[in-house]
Amino acid sequence: MARRFSTVVFVVMVVAALVQSSKAETHEVGGTMKWTVPSSGAVAYQNWAAGETFLTGDVLEFEFTTGAHDVAKVTKAAFDACNGTNPISHKTTGPANFTLDTSGEHYYICTVGSHCSLGQKLAVNVSAARAETEFIVGDSLGWTVPSGGAATYQNWAKNKTFVVGDSLKFNFTTGAHDVAKVTKTAFDACNGTNPISHETTGPADIDLDTAGEHYFICTVGSHCSLGQKLAINVTASSSTTPATPPSSSTTPPSTTTPTSPSPSGGPSQSPSGSTTPPSPGSAPSFAVAGLSATLLSVAAALLY
Incomplete structure (x- = not known):
């Protein structure tokens, strides 16, 4: 029985390692700029977000000095108005992590003084994770x-x-x-x-x-x-319409549609006004999930 228990523990550890290896990405907000009042205003974080791919399960890491800044997740209306009175969530100790657990738009501001109105605000579009093909x-x-x-x-x-x-x-x-x-x-x-x-x-x-x-x-x-x-x-993102392959005789079409920043500082929008979702980059493999399930089944069988 002791040997079976040891085997089960080993299998569970393997499963945990597989899950760890398929974890989504952690995004350090602002890169080297970190989470602060940007000298160039809100466009600084808009530009940073434009270069990232946000998927469900990813994590935003806001690095700031405790007491000098904070980070609040808010609604779009509160984001546009820099209103932090009724945040969805609020963290005052840096660094602060937020898991992107749903697809769609996510909004964050600093509620300290006039920091938000000076540009310390971030809007991101999150896409559902896609299996690699x-x-x-x-x-x-x-x-x-x-x-x-x-x-x-x-x-x-x-x-x-x-x-x-x-x-x-x-x-x-x-x-x-x-x-x-x-x-x-x-x-x-x-x-x-x-x-x-x-x-x-x-x-x-x-x-x-x-x-x-x-x-x-x-x-x-x-x-x-x-x-x-x-x-x-x-x-950079999945689409229902296959991309047109480039041709050696003609200039290949662009792979993405140019976007313009939202006047509110929110996620980028296409010329039609619709929000452009970010792309999947690396997504957890279905193979890992299947293998994990198999290993867990083996562990359960070993107990009996």
């Missing part, structure tokens, strides 16, 4: 010289939505093909002499860790000029 390049075709030329991989990509955190799997026979990540210029010229990265062993997995245009070619012989090349657009 692995795309098999070419699906059953794999990564090879396509009989239909470059249009084959263009057509494969145009029906896909690629998001930061996803990955590409290039299935090919080692020695027969390779995959190089290159610049657009090198992509257009099928030039693999100075690749950004180069994988020669198949299958090759490549993480899509940045938004924007990504270009891949095979550097073996004339494979690239025969159509073994792939160009995709990676977005």
Whole structure:
């Protein structure tokens, strides 16, 4: 019985480690500026938030000197009016952490003196976490010289939505093909002499860790000029409409729609006035959840 109990304890520790490894991100509000009265006004925190990706489960860490500042989570109306009299929550000791437990808009202000009106206020848009997706390049075709030329991989990509955190799997026979990540210029010229990265062993997995245009070619012989090349657009957030893949003959479309700051200092809005949600970056993997459940089932079985 003692051995079974020890085994159960071990399994629970493994599950805890898995959960810890899939924890969401902690955002240090303001970066090096921290949580203070910004010299440039509210735009300072607007600009900081624009460079971040907020997902449910993430944490905002407000670092400030206790007694000099505080942080209150408030409604949009209170945020616009810099009114901290009836906050949703209020923390006076720094550093203060707030978990982003729901998607949507979240508003924070400093209630000390006129700090909020001077720009010490933060509005963020939080998106629901999205599972990372692995795309098999070419699906059953794999990564090879396509009989239909470059249009084959263009057509494969145009029906896909690629998001930061996803990955590409290039299935090919080692020695027969390779995959190089290159610049657009090198992509257009099928030039693999100075690749950004180069994988020669198949299958090759490549993480899509940045938004924007990504270009891949095979550097073996004339494979690239025969159509073994792939160009995709990676977005910072998931969308119901697949991104249009860039083309070697035309200027690739922008991956994001320009946004303008809300007059209230709130989350950025699109030209139509609708709030633009932030993107998922790295999201907890369904595989981790499934493995955790399996391990817990094993632990329960060992008790009987």
